[in-house]
Structures are given as structure tokens and as C-alpha cells.
Amino acid sequence: MQRFAGLTILLLVFFSSMKGQDRYFSQQFANPMYSNPALTGIFLGDYRTSVNYRSQWPKALENPFSTFALSADVNVKLKGKSFFSNDRVGAGVQFFADKLGGFDFNTNQISLFGAYHKTLDVPSQLVLSLGFQAGIVQKNVNYDYLRFGDQFLEGSGYSNPTQEPAAENNYGYSDYALGLNLGRSPAEGAKFVVGFGMHHFATTNISFFRQLDDAAVIPNQVNLFTRLTGYAQAEVPAGDGFAISPRISYINQGPHRALQAGSQFLFDLTSDRSRILYLGAWTRFTNQLEKFGSESLTAFGGLKLGPVLVGLSYDSNISGIASPFGQRGSIEFSLIVIGNTDSDGIYCPEF
Secondary structure, eight states, X not given: OOTTOSHHHHHXXXXXXXXXXXXXXXXXXXXXXXXOGGGTTOSSSSEEEXXXXXXXXXXXXXXXXEEEEEEEEEEEEOOSSSTTTTOEEEEEEEEEEEEETXXXXXXXXXXXXXXEEEEEETTTTEEEEEEEEEEEEEEEEOGGGOOOGGGEETTTEEOSOOOSOOOOSEEEEEEEEEEEEEEEOOSSSOEEEXXXXXXXXXXXXXXXXXXXXXXXXXOOOOBOOOEEEEEEEEEEEOSTTEEEEEEEEXXXXXXXXXXXXXXXXXXXXXXXXSEEEEEEEEEEEEOGGGOOEEEEEEEEEEEEETTEEEEEEEEEEOSOOOOTTOOOEEEEXXXXXXXXXXXXXXXXXXX
């Protein structure tokens, strides 16, 4: 019997051969620690909690791809008159749940974060940050939702028991990341952040078939590609209570490349930044089918009400690649609560 004949085997090899192309968030700074661990503890307050949810292709699939993230981080200002005065230390924790509906293919991750923020210039609030992440990842698939070719029986469907060899359906591994961030946020004038993150820098085998001996038939060693992320975003005052925030980011993960570029517009509704309306749009370019071009257009709206920030975005696929499932769009929601917003802190874009 051919060991590679079953649909499940094909799917599992496909999941592994993607080599873990990471989940993607349109609202990059609504989930900052995921983009760069150096952003841990960078916000105007003492503590921050956030919830992020993304549903991919909800109109095309009965059980769409979904990603949920729950995060919390704090920052503590160092005191005294030494070289470390005005510096800060950040710490955080994050839980991820990623689900591929229909096949009940799940990825869960819990990570701890730490960062040190060195103040290079107090008047302009020029801060250089170094961060680190360590986490544990668990992946599993439910065979009850999958069917093999040898199970098909004419007249009764997939009713036969399968003779296909099954790979382990549950495994875990450790995951690490580090990053740098440079930010400048004077009391008046333009602000900016620029940074770089490196995820999965330790080689990790993510093959479901890691325990099988016949690598010539089924790959049992599939290493997770390192993800490199670079970004820059600014906030430029452009009038009374109005600012423009251009942004650009680039992701490279093995053969996968993605560029995001666009802008947000900030409307200060109260002149003291306690209530802000955010509107924005950006385009994502990827190398789909070995050709680098536009993939999606994102429309975004957000609102800040004191310590609470709410963001909603929709990604519309504009790549022109035909889909038998119809419109392929994605909805993303974020909720952020920042404690003690009257205290000082380090500037970071909210979304």
C-alpha cells in the first residue's frame, strides 16, 4: 500500500512543508510583542492588557482560520542618579491560539517576554530597547475530522477503517525571539519608532512525521524558518488636533516575503489626547506564486477613550488569484486597556 496515498497525509505534509509561515496581524502595533519583543513595556502607562482576534476568509469557509491572542505587559522606571536612571524594564506574557477550522488543526503558544529600555536623551525621549522572548508551542490535529482514500466505500461513503499509518497528532517545542527598537517622542514635534525582530532563531523540527524512520517516503525533518521583521512608523503633527502616521514594515521568512505600507490619520477629539479617532489604510505585498505583487488592501478604524483602545480592520484580497471559495477577506479586532495613563512612559504607535 502506498503510504502517501491518503488525504490526511497530504494535508499534514502540507502543514509541515509550509515550514511554519507565521500568523499575520494587520494591526501590527495592537499586538506589539508579537512583532518585536523589544516593544515589551513600551507604552504611555504602567501596565497594558490586550486582546486580538483575527478571522481569515469568514465568507469563504464554513470554519474559517482564526487566531486569538491575549497579552499583558508592564514597565518599571529605574530610580536613582546613576547611569541607569530614567531607564525602564519591561516584562510581559502572551497566549496564542491558532485554529484551522474543518480539520481541527491547532497551534497554541505561551511566551514570556523581557526588555530593557535605555534612555539615550531625556528631552527628546530617545530610547533604545533590547528585548527577548522564550515560549512553548504545542501543535495538534484531530484525525476524527480527516478521511483517507482507502476508507471510501461506494454507496456508504467513507465508512471503512483506514490502514494508513498515522503520524503523532500532538507535539510541542520551544521557541525564541529577540529584537531591537529605537524610538523618539519629544513633547512637541514628530515622533517615530524603527525596529528589527528575529523570531525562531533556534532550529526547530515542526514535522508531524518526526518519529517515522523512512524520510525518503515522508519528510521527518522540517525546520521552522527564521522570521525577520523590520518596521518604521512616525507620527507627524499636521494641524490642530490632527496628525499623519505613515508606516512601513517588511517580513522575510524563508521563501516568504511580505511588505506592508500605508498610513493612519489621527483626530484628537478633546485636544488632550484622551479621545482619539484613528482612520487608516495600507496595502500588503507578497510573493505569491513566485511573483511579488499586491495581495490585500486593509481598511482600519480605531477609537481611544481614555485608557481603552478599540480597533477594527478588514483585509480585502486584491491579488487577482482566483479562489473557488469566493471572496477571501479577513476581519481583525483588537481591544487594549492601559493602566495609569497619566504616568509617563515610552511612546509606541497604538495600532
